Amino acid sequence: MKKALLFVALATVMGFKSAEAIDLTPTGDVRFRYESLQNKYTGSTGNFSNDRWRTRVRAGLGAWINEELSAGVTFSTDSDALSDSYKGSTSRNQSYGNYFTPKAVFLSEAYVDYHPMNFGLDGKLNLLLGKRDVARTLIVNNDLLYDGDISLEGATLQYGKAADGKEKDGLVFIAGYYFLDQISTAVGLAGSNDHAKENDPYLTVFQLAYKGSIGDSPYLIGIGDNNFQNLRNAGSSGAADTNNVKVADRNVVELFGNFGGQLTETLPWKVYGQYAFNTDSHTDNAAIDNKKRKAWLAGVTFGDAKQPGQWAVDFNYNRTERDSVFPFFTDSDRKVGNYNSNTMGWEVGATYHLVQNMTVGLKYYNYRQIVGVEVGDPRLHTLQGDVVVKF
Numbered sequence: 001m002k003k004a005l006l007f008v009a010l011a012t013v014m015g016f017k018s019a020e021a022i023d024l025t026p027t028g029d030v031r032f033r034y035e036s037l038q039n040k041y042t043g044s045t046g047n048f049s050n051d052r053w054r055t056r057v058r059a060g061l062g063a064w065i066n067e068e069l070s071a072g073v074t075f076s077t078d079s080d081a082l083s084d085s086y087k088g089s090t091s092r093n094q095s096y097g098n099y100f101t102p103k104a105v106f107l108s109e110a111y112v113d114y115h116p117m118n119f120g121l122d123g124k125l126n127l128l129l130g131k132r133d134v135a136r137t138l139i140v141n142n143d144l145l146y147d148g149d150i151s152l153e154g155a156t157l158q159y160g161k162a163a164d165g166k167e168k169d170g171l172v173f174i175a176g177y178y179f180l181d182q183i184s185t186a187v188g189l190a191g192s193n194d195h196a197k198e199n200d201p202y203l204t205v206f207q208l209a210y211k212g213s214i215g216d217s218p219y220l221i222g223i224g225d226n227n228f229q230n231l232r233n234a235g236s237s238g239a240a241d242t243n244n245v246k247v248a249d250r251n252v253v254e255l256f257g258n259f260g261g262q263l264t265e266t267l268p269w270k271v272y273g274q275y276a277f278n279t280d281s282h283t284d285n286a287a288i289d290n291k292k293r294k295a296w297l298a299g300v301t302f303g304d305a306k307q308p309g310q311w312a313v314d315f316n317y318n319r320t321e322r323d324s325v326f327p328f329f330t331d332s333d334r335k336v337g338n339y340n341s342n343t344m345g346w347e348v349g350a351t352y353h354l355v356q357n358m359t360v361g362l363k364y365y366n367y368r369q370i371v372g373v374e375v376g377d378p379r380l381h382t383l384q385g386d387v388v389v390k391f
Helices: 002-014
Strands: 023-040 048-066 069-077 105-114 125-133 151-159 170-179 202-214 217-229 250-264 267-278 294-303 311-320 343-355 358-369 379-390
Antiparallel strands (some): 048 069, 151 170, 202 217, 250 267
C-alpha cells in the first residue's frame, strides 16, 4: 500500500495522471570508517593528528517513468554542506562525537534524464538536467580532477552512456555546463563593479572517448576539456587564498585511459592513467606559474571484490602541481597542510567482500608538498579502515 502511494505521489509531482508505468529502484549504502590522519612537519611545530570515527550514508530512489524519461533523487550525509559552500563538497562523511547529536542529511542528487526515441536516436542520447553524481555524469577514470563525492549541478548531454552512467562500447561523447556559484554583485580584478551575469563562476566540460576491446582485454581511451571561468568571483570570503583559486581561471585539458584483462577466471586486472594540463598561462593571468600547470596519475588494480570471498588491491601514484587542476574539486584525502594541490605521493588500498553486500577495506595515503611553500615541509600520512554495506 505504501509503495503504491509513493508511485502516485511521484507521478503527480512529475505531472502524470497514471503511475502504472513507473518503475522505482531504491539504492543506498552505509559506511563505517576509522581514520587516523597526521600532517607532520619538520620539527615539532605545527604537527597535526586526528583519530576519528566517521560514517557515510547515501539513500536514493530512481524512477523509470517511460522509455524516454527517468529521474532520481539521493540524500546523503555531508560534512561540508553548511560550512564550506565556497569550496564545494568533496566529502559525504560525518564524524561521530558532539555527545550523540543527530547527523545532518542533505540533498546530493536531484535530476531528470530525457532520452528521446524519435529522430533515429533510439534512446542513445541522454539530456540530464539537475544535480547528479560526477561518475555517472562524466567519464571519470579516477579522481585526479574530480573527487568521487562531487555531484555536478547544471545540464549535460551524453552519447554512449547507459541510464546507470556506465559507458557503452563504442564512441562516448559528453558536453556539460555547470553552475559553480550565483552572485548578485561582482567585483572585478581591478575592483570595478561588473554585471553579475557576466561574472558568475561556471564550468564547461567536453569529453570524447572510445571504449572497446583487444581480444578479451577491454580498454577505454579519451580526451577532455574542463574550462573553469570567473573563479575570481568564487564565494564571498575575503580570506587568504592559499590554493590560488580566486584569481586564476583554468582551462584543464585531460588525457585518460585504462586497459585490463583476466589473470584467472575470477581475478581481473587493470592499469589506468590520467594526464591534465592547464592551458591558461602566465600571459592569461599573472597569478599562474607556467612551470606549475601539470598533473598526472598512474595506477594498477587487481581483483574487483564483487562477490563474497573475492578481493581487490589498488595502487596509484600521482602528482598535482599548484596551477593544474581546480584544487577544491580534486580528491580531498590528499590535502597536505593547507593545500589540495601542490602535492605528490602514493596510496594503496585493499578490499575484501566478506558477506553478500558487505565489504571491508583498508587504505593508506602518503603525500608531501611538491614545493615546500609551508614552513616545515608537511607530510601527510592517513590510514582508513572501512566497513561498507550496500542495499
